[in-house]
Amino acid sequence: MMLIEWYSVLLEHLVGDKRRPRAWDPAVFGGIPCPPKSEEQKMVERVMESCPFKAALACVGGFVLGGAFGIFTAGIDTNVGFDPKDPYRTPTAKEVLKDMGQRGISYAKNFAIVGAMFSCTECVVESYRGKSDWKNSVISGCITGGAIGFRAGLKAGVIGCGGFAAFSAAVDYYLR
Numbered sequence: 482m483m484l485i486e487w488y489s490v491l492l493e494h495l496v497g498d499k500r501r502p503r504a505w506d507p508a509v510f511g512g513i514p515c516p517p518k519s520e521e522q523k524m525v526e527r528v529m530e531s532c533p534f535k536a537a538l539a540c541v542g543g544f545v546l547g548g549a550f551g552i553f554t555a556g557i558d559t560n561v562g563f564d565p566k567d568p569y570r571t572p573t574a575k576e577v578l579k580d581m582g583q584r585g586i587s588y589a590k591n592f593a594i595v596g597a598m599f600s601c602t603e604c605v606v607e608s609y610r611g612k613s614d615w616k617n618s619v620i621s622g623c624i625t626g627g628a629i630g631f632r633a634g635l636k637a638g639v640i641g642c643g644g645f646a647a648f649s650a651a652v653d654y655y656l657r
Contacts, residue, residue, distance in 0.1 A: 532604035539600035540593045547592025551585035599625045599649075615653045622649030 493499045518526075528534055555561050561580045562572025603621035607613055622645035630641025 532601065532608070535604050536597050536600045539596035543592035543594070543596025544589045548585045548589035550592070551588025552581050554588070555581040555584040595625065595629065598628065599645075615650060615657065618649040618653040619646045622646040 561584075562576040564570055564572070599621055602624045603617055606620045606624075607617045610617065623642040626645025627638045627642035629645075631638030
């Protein structure tokens, strides 16, 4: 009987509620010890983890990605430079490049706004909850998608909320 009790206690400490989290310090395992961070490093970390920096980074990244996506989609679209008044006329290179630029700028602005909205809401949700987990991205995806879809009505807002939340959950699951 004593062996069974000892085994139960051992299991509680190994896989049960009494299990302690391990500190994964490289110095403990014979790795290269890290020197303490300087004040400048701590300041840079605080700036890079702030909500305004994250929002600005998402805005710039969204603008660049949206511009590239817009130019790409314009490049494969057969109607770029098409004139409905004269359907048999071949568009000039200048007209095609102008349409590609306009579409690139349009996509860039939209992606920048969506990126900034998502980043801001995720940062606010994370600050409010005090946790950094997958629920933050799902909640902020729902808020962002709902706000974008709500311009077209309540049903579109609900669908946008669900779609953005599901997409955010999928991306978060894949990246974590």
